[in-house]
Amino acid sequence: MAHLTAIRPVEPWSAPTASEPVTTTITLPGSKSMTARALVLSAIAVGSSTLRRPLRARDTELMSAGLRALGVQVSTVDEERWLVRPNPLRGPAHVDVGLAGTIMRFAPAVAGLAHGPVTFDGDPVARTRPLGPLLDALTSFGLRIDAGPNGNLPLTVYGTGEVAGGEVVIDASASSQFVSGLLLAAPRFTNGITVRHVGPPVPSAPHLRMTVQMLRAAGAGVDDTTPDVWVVEPGRISGRGWDIEPDLSGAVPFFAAALVTGGSVTLTDWPHSSLQPVDTLRTLLRRMGGEVTLDTDGLTVRGTGVVKGIEADLADVAELTPALAALASLADGPSLLHGVGHIRGHETDRLAALARELGGLGAHVVESPDGLEIHPRPLHGGTFRTYADHRMAHAAAVIGLAVPGVELDDVGCTSKTLPEFPALWSAMVAGGGVVR
Incomplete structure (x- = not known):
């Protein structure tokens, strides 16, 4: 069988560094x-x-x-x-x-x-x-x-x-x-x-x-x-209208930016009753030093500029592991993220890839069968390989907020779930105010 998708061209990208707290309101596409x-x-x-x-x-x-x-x-x-x-x-x-x-x-x-x-x-x-x-x-x-x-x-x-x-x-x-x-x-x-x-x-x-x-x-x-x-x-199901919520996983790196820079990021149009694990995310971000509120403006995350290390079982929200691992690399103490051995079978072996790439920028990362132990150290710039994995690109962008010189070997992989990611991210760091 010869059917294979044409190889997508590689798109290198320099992750922008934030010179001041990001303050933005962002509208994201659906989950x-x-x-x-x-x-x-x-x-x-x-x-x-x-x-x-x-x-x-x-x-x-x-x-x-x-x-x-x-x-x-x-x-x-x-x-x-x-x-x-x-x-x-x-x-x-x-x-x-x-x-x-x-x-x-x-x-x-x-x-x-x-x-x-x-x-x-x-x-x-x-x-x-x-x-x-x-x-x-x-x-x-x-x-x-x-x-x-x-x-x-x-x-x-x-x-x-x-x-x-x-x-x-x-x-x-x-x-x-x-x-x-x-x-x-x-x-x-x-x-x-x-x-x-x-x-x-x-x-x-x-x-x-x-x-x-x-x-x-x-x-x-x-x-x-x-x-x-x-x-x-067994039985008939009916056609209907589906109101698709904003993508919570896609919002996480933007929320992480609030924690890293001590800024504020609001995701608009967030429903008060959600099918996505927003309560788990709110708990994790609060434990890492953020303030999280939900009101008529949307879901807002505010940071102090100090990220706290945590111990957390991420089995229910494994998709968030790369962005949270990036946050942990910038924290004030060690973190243990576990319960996610299955993400070795995702777009890439995410645990091995995160350990390798975060380590390549200076972090001390200990890989276990089901997670990562991350000990923050002073980080430096360098090439961060994404392995055609959109979540790895998100992790690199979060690191780049605080570490000058982080170069992604391919940001185009973010087209998998958010083609607008590079433009949205750059506009946020540049102080775009409202980013759509």
């Missing part, structure tokens, strides 16, 4: 996680759906393109309002996953509902990301799947127009997306689904709660009252 789930649910619903203020970035554009390949009408012409009209799913089709875990783990179950073969492939690194538990579950439901030599990409799902569903036992300790990928398509399974997780704790629990809440909002019957067991009843 990647919510946008991806809304697209999948809209594709298998009865009736049209709209996504209001979705995220337009590489991951969500590829998800939209993959659903179009399966016959779904997805219009993204209007930046603020995407329209999805479901159609009978069909193959043959090809889905380019890029480097997106949401696509490679959410779309195969949908492909099983199509009539005909559906192939999947993506960036070279995507072929190393784990898929085994998801593919084993789908195979146990009667689907024929041809996968790569290690049960990874490239793969072909031979859709028959229906998936039996039923009960399955999986180990989802490597990714909550294995469970979400099964649950999202399960209303269309003949027998629905019962997923039982057996193994170490499932990481990123808030993402699973988001999946369950969005299924219920679409009309699905979901029971998650038993720990590590999720039941979705």
Whole structure:
């Protein structure tokens, strides 16, 4: 199978250094996680759906393109309002996953509902990301799947127009997306689904709660009252309007800037009731020396210019690890960040990459199987490699606020979830006031 995404040109970038506290109000596009789930649910619903203020970035554009390949009408012409009209799913089709875990783990179950073969492939690194538990579950439901030599990409799902569903036992300790990928398509399974997780704790629990809440909002019957067991009843789900929240993970490096510089950053349009783990983030930022408030202006983080070291289990918010590790490197004492061994299987081995790159700028970082121990030292400039990982680029930008001469080998990787990142970041540091 020869399908591979064209190699994206590398974009070196000098991280701007802040000469004074940043004070800005920022408007960010929608949550990647919510946008991806809304697209999948809209594709298998009865009736049209709209996504209001979705995220337009590489991951969500590829998800939209993959659903179009399966016959779904997805219009993204209007930046603020995407329209999805479901159609009978069909193959043959090809889905380019890029480097997106949401696509490679959410779309195969949908492909099983199509009539005909559906192939999947993506960036070279995507072929190393784990898929085994998801593919084993789908195979146990009667689907024929041809996968790569290690049960990874490239793969072909031979859709028959229906998936039996039923009960399955999986180990989802490597990714909550294995469970979400099964649950999202399960209303269309003949027998629905019962997923039982057996193994170490499932990481990123808030993402699973988001999946369950969005299924219920679409009309699905979901029971998650038993720990590590999720039941979705078979039945029709309805097209609807989805209001996509601003992306909390994308906001974290901007909030970190407030702590590093002793400034203030407000994220506008933040809802008072959120599907994202905002309470966990607020607690972490407060412990690291920030003041966090939510009012009619939005979600605001203020810093004193002194970052405090912490000990924290980040299992529920592992996506935040790179930015928090960067903060920890600038703190007034050591930090221990743990519970995130599974991020070794993300866009890159994030723990190894952070230890290597932060260490290269002068920090003392001790890598463990599930986390990092960070001892701040005087840092210096140098090249920070991003490994095509948007979150690594965010970490480097945070360091660059306080350390002159930090050079990212590639800032273009931020297009995965926030193409506007370099411009937004530079405008914030330059004192843009309101940044959009």
